[in-house]
Amino acid sequence: MVYVLLPVSLLLAVLLLIPELFGDFVAYQIGLYLIYGVAAQGIGYLWGKTGVLPLGQALFFGFAAYVTAITLRAESGLIIDLALATAVLAAISVFSFLLAALIFRGRNESGPYFSLITLALVMIAEQVAGTMTNLTGGFNGMSGFDSLGNLDPFGSFYYVIVAATVVVSLLLYVLNKLPVNLIAKAVADNEPRLQLLGFPTHVVKGAVFAFSAVIAALSGGLFASHQGIVTPTSMGFGLSAEMVILTAVGGRFHVLGPLIGAVIVGWASAELRDSFPYWELLMAAAFILVVLKAPGGIAELLESGYRRIRPAKIGKSFEAIAAPTTKVVDSDAPLRFDDVHLQIGVVRILNGVSFETPPTGIVSVIGPNGAGKTSALNTITGNLRITDGSIALGKRRIDSRPPYKALHSGIGRKLQVPSVFFSMNVSENLSIAMMANRARLIDLFRPSTYQWRSKSLSDLLEHSSVPLQEELVEPVEHLPQGHRQFLEYAMTIAAEPQVLLLDEPCAGLSPDETALMTNLVREYQAETGGLVIVIEHDISIVEAISDKVLVMHLGQVLAFDTFETVRSNPEVQAVYSGGTK
Amino acid sequence: MSSVLFLNLAWQISTLALVALGLAIVFGKLQIMNMAHGEFVMIGAYAPVITSSMGLPGWLQVPMCLLTVALVAFALERTIIRHLYGRMFDSLLATWGIAILLREAVELIFGRGYQSVSPPIGGTLSILGADYPAYRIVVIIGIIVGFAALYWWNTRSKVATRIKAMVGNPDLAEAIGINTARLSAGAFIFGCCTAGLAGLILAPTIRIEPMMGLDYLIRSFFALVVGGLGNLEGLGIGAGIIAGTQSVLGAVANQTYGYLAVLTLSILFLWLKPDGIRSSSR
Numbered sequence: 001m002v003y004v005l006l007p008v009s010l011l012l013a014v015l016l017l018i019p020e021l022f023g024d025f026v027a028y029q030i031g032l033y034l035i036y037g038v039a040a041q042g043i044g045y046l047w048g049k050t051g052v053l054p055l056g057q058a059l060f061f062g063f064a065a066y067v068t069a070i071t072l073r074a075e076s077g078l079i080i081d082l083a084l085a086t087a088v089l090a091a092i093s094v095f096s097f098l099l100a101a102l103i104f105r106g107r108n109e110s111g112p113y114f115s116l117i118t119l120a121l122v123m124i125a126e127q128v129a130g131t132m133t134n135l136t137g138g139f140n141g142m143s144g145f146d147s148l149g150n151l152d153p154f155g156s157f158y159y160v161i162v163a164a165t166v167v168v169s170l171l172l173y174v175l176n177k178l179p180v181n182l183i184a185k186a187v188a189d190n191e192p193r194l195q196l197l198g199f200p201t202h203v204v205k206g207a208v209f210a211f212s213a214v215i216a217a218l219s220g221g222l223f224a225s226h227q228g229i230v231t232p233t234s235m236g237f238g239l240s241a242e243m244v245i246l247t248a249v250g251g252r253f254h255v256l257g258p259l260i261g262a263v264i265v266g267w268a269s270a271e272l273r274d275s276f277p278y279w280e281l282l283m284a285a286a287f288i289l290v291v292l293k294a295p296g297g298i299a300e301l302l303e304s305g306y307r308r309i310r311p312a313k314i315g316k317s318f319e320a321i322a323a324p325t326t327k328v329v330d331s332d333a334p335l336r337f338d339d340v341h342l343q344i345g346v347v348r349i350l351n352g353v354s355f356e357t358p359p360t361g362i363v364s365v366i367g368p369n370g371a372g373k374t375s376a377l378n379t380i381t382g383n384l385r386i387t388d389g390s391i392a393l394g395k396r397r398i399d400s401r402p403p404y405k406a407l408h409s410g411i412g413r414k415l416q417v418p419s420v421f422f423s424m425n426v427s428e429n430l431s432i433a434m435m436a437n438r439a440r441l442i443d444l445f446r447p448s449t450y451q452w453r454s455k456s457l458s459d460l461l462e463h464s465s466v467p468l469q470e471e472l473v474e475p476v477e478h479l480p481q482g483h484r485q486f487l488e489y490a491m492t493i494a495a496e497p498q499v500l501l502l503d504e505p506c507a508g509l510s511p512d513e514t515a516l517m518t519n520l521v522r523e524y525q526a527e528t529g530g531l532v533i534v535i536e537h538d539i540s541i542v543e544a545i546s547d548k549v550l551v552m553h554l555g556q557v558l559a560f561d562t563f564e565t566v567r568s569n570p571e572v573q574a575v576y577s578g579g580t581k
Numbered sequence: 582m583s584s585v586l587f588l589n590l591a592w593q594i595s596t597l598a599l600v601a602l603g604l605a606i607v608f609g610k611l612q613i614m615n616m617a618h619g620e621f622v623m624i625g626a627y628a629p630v631i632t633s634s635m636g637l638p639g640w641l642q643v644p645m646c647l648l649t650v651a652l653v654a655f656a657l658e659r660t661i662i663r664h665l666y667g668r669m670f671d672s673l674l675a676t677w678g679i680a681i682l683l684r685e686a687v688e689l690i691f692g693r694g695y696q697s698v699s700p701p702i703g704g705t706l707s708i709l710g711a712d713y714p715a716y717r718i719v720v721i722i723g724i725i726v727g728f729a730a731l732y733w734w735n736t737r738s739k740v741a742t743r744i745k746a747m748v749g750n751p752d753l754a755e756a757i758g759i760n761t762a763r764l765s766a767g768a769f770i771f772g773c774c775t776a777g778l779a780g781l782i783l784a785p786t787i788r789i790e791p792m793m794g795l796d797y798l799i800r801s802f803f804a805l806v807v808g809g810l811g812n813l814e815g816l817g818i819g820a821g822i823i824a825g826t827q828s829v830l831g832a833v834a835n836q837t838y839g840y841l842a843v844l845t846l847s848i849l850f851l852w853l854k855p856d857g858i859r860s861s862s863r
């Protein structure tokens with residue numbers, strides 16, 4: 001709690017002192033920078049956590065500013081003003097959520113597409129605001145209204161801005177401490193993995209975008225009330241661009257970074273803009289420099305300076321509490337491929353794959369490189385869409401669905417190259433995995449969710465040979481390959497999938513670790529009675545664990561039988577010993 | 582459809598295809614989301630302003646345009662862009678900064694106000710029963726011929742094959758002796774030069790000002806969203822759909838509606854056909 005209250009009360013103290021120390025006019029100016037800073041905080045949260053860059057945030061800022069101006073001019077009283085403000089914020093959140101969720105649906109990266117759509121939106125909005133003269137006052141804008149609650153913009157309204165700034169900062173600090181923060185960060189870190197853990201990432205991005213849009217709208221409302229005039233530039237592309245610069249320069253990874261950026265840049269630009277003609281050039285150059293050399297901005301520099309004096313405390317232990325049971329899925333049924341074709345461009349990867357696994361047991365998939373083994377797993381999880389045929393789990397058809405739905409049908413997946421959340425530590429990685437398939441929305445806002453541990457995960461971590469326990473606070477990017485394999489395996493089974501897909505789980509492991517991994521897989525299968533599908537090249541492992549072996553060659557099933565039968569199959573021998581088929 | 586509307590459509594589509602070409606190369610091939618693309622169009626459009634202010638003869642406009650744009654592109658590639666290959670998101674941010682930098686620099690030199698230049702070819706031609714500016718007709722034909730040549734070059738030249746190899750696998754391309762650093766730089770500068778050339782061609786028909794680039798960036802980007810990345814046919818189709826929608830709606834309703842329609846179309850494409858119209862396998 002002290003981590004939250006200390007910086008926020010410091011912020012409050014500093015802001016309250018400003019009018020006393022520097023007078024009302026400076027407070028008026030700082031008030032404007034704070035308004036921009038709050039909008040930038042919203043951008044910082046969206047961009048810093050999820051990696052989504054909004055280039056049109058002034059759309060919401062300006063829209064709210066216009067609505068505020070129109071309402072204040074109507075002089076209908078504070079209650080109606082506030083009710084209308086709530087309605088506008090609700091409408092903006094719905095609109096922005098739908099926009100982002102729609103564009104990000106079916107993607108697993110944030111790319112430039114969304115940023116450019118927001119840019120286009122704000123350009124249209126500026127044009128509309130400039131031409132709809134009877135509603136917006138055209139290019140001259142709207143003015144001639146009192147501020148909210150008839151407060152003096154040069155006096156008491158400053159405290160309204162301070163209150164808004166402190167509330168938003170407090171909210172962001174609290175969010176940073178909650179499990180939902182991990183989910184938001186995981187989006188930027190490794191979106192495909194998060195999808196395989198059952199999280200619909202487009203919904204996450206949509207929600208965070210809506211949150212940032214509401215913050216922008218809030219500050220837009222304050223802006224109208226503070227400045228007493230709203231023009232199309234308040235809704236324009238230039239302001240949007242400036243807000244992004246404030247966020248970047250101030251530091252997008254920190255709650256207070258964008259505020260610091262807004263106040264420093266705002267003050268410097270007020271001082272220098274008129275006397276120094278190259279000011280705008282300097283700002284652009286500073287922005288490029290930040291992007292290339294210091295992505296954390298001023299806040300990161302301040303923090304690393306502070307950390308030299310007081311190193312961060314690490315490794316607080318916590319008491320584990322039993323995680324709720326996973327959402328039950330009825331998938332105790334065979335996996336069936338029916339004439340599955342997969343073609344990407346002109347490359348035909350799967351050419352009529354048909355097989356039906358037993359409902360339980362371990363199935364190994366072998367075959368030469370390029371046989372289509374990994375692609376077959378990708379079609380099961382929906383990472384690849386099949387061009388023909390069908391895949392069913394029990395009675396339910398599962399092909400051509402987005403990857404985040406795989407876990408909901410009880411399918412867990414470990415990828416070929418260990419795919420974990422590299423910027424986080426082991427403990428955080430496991431926390432996200434524990435939430436997979438268990439957490440309800442409300443659980444993401446409860447600190448106790450961090451402490452969730454399931455029995456199977458605890459057993460795995462306490463297993464004397466599994467090399468994970470001592471590394472719980474170590475960032476994952478420092479882990480050696482073998483440990484990453486175990487981490488990803490632990491994360492995959494944490495959700496207790498009925499169908500476990502493992503893509504070369506023993507790659508890069510030592511002989512001892514290989515033995516351990518195969519034991520773990522066997523134990524998991526025996527415990528859950530589910531189905532495990534393993535892609536493996538090491539024939540001795542295949543022999544040791546498989547109930548059945550699926551041999552693939554050139555995108556087709558060559559043989560599917562017990563290990564002994566497959567070994568004596570002349571066609572399989574021909575493929576493996578290089579003879580002609 | 583009246584023939585003037587038809588010719589306007591041809592003009593819009595062909596110029597948009599030319600504007601978008603550079604972005605298709607830089608974004609599609611080099612994975613650099615060049616937010617400063619429109620600014621290269623803008624710099625190209627200022628070339629006639631430069632030549633006339635220096636009192637140079639009109640035919641120097643083309644070399645002046647290519648020289649200015651190539652120099653700017655070269656300097657930026659050496660200092661900034663070359664750090665960004667393979668980092669698409671960072672490239673978006675850095676080129677966003679570059680875009681602001683270029684706008685501000687041009688504003689400092691030429692001022693914020695509009696400039697205009699007159700076309701090198703005056704008069705009108707009577708075509709399809711309508712009188713249409715001769716300059717535009719020459720440009721439309723020139724662009725069609727240029728694209729045909731580019732298509733032909735793309736299928737047979739060694740450089741195009743090397744670029745294809747570099748896009749497919751940069752490490753392997755380097756290993757078999759392709760100088761990817763030089764090839765990328767060349768492709769970037771070439772892409773920017775086509776943008777500059779587009780600006781020069783458009784200059785007599787528009788108002789030239791420092792902020793003009795953004796609109797071209799967005800429309801080029803939308804053309805790529807609709808047409809898909811990776812080949813010239815897609816670019817042509819994308820430019821056709823975007824410019825077609827915008828000019829038809831702009832003619833029957835107004836510019837804002839045209840713009841809104843194009844935006845809606847792009848969002849629909851991103852949602853339903855994320856790889857563009859030419860993606861048949863998905």
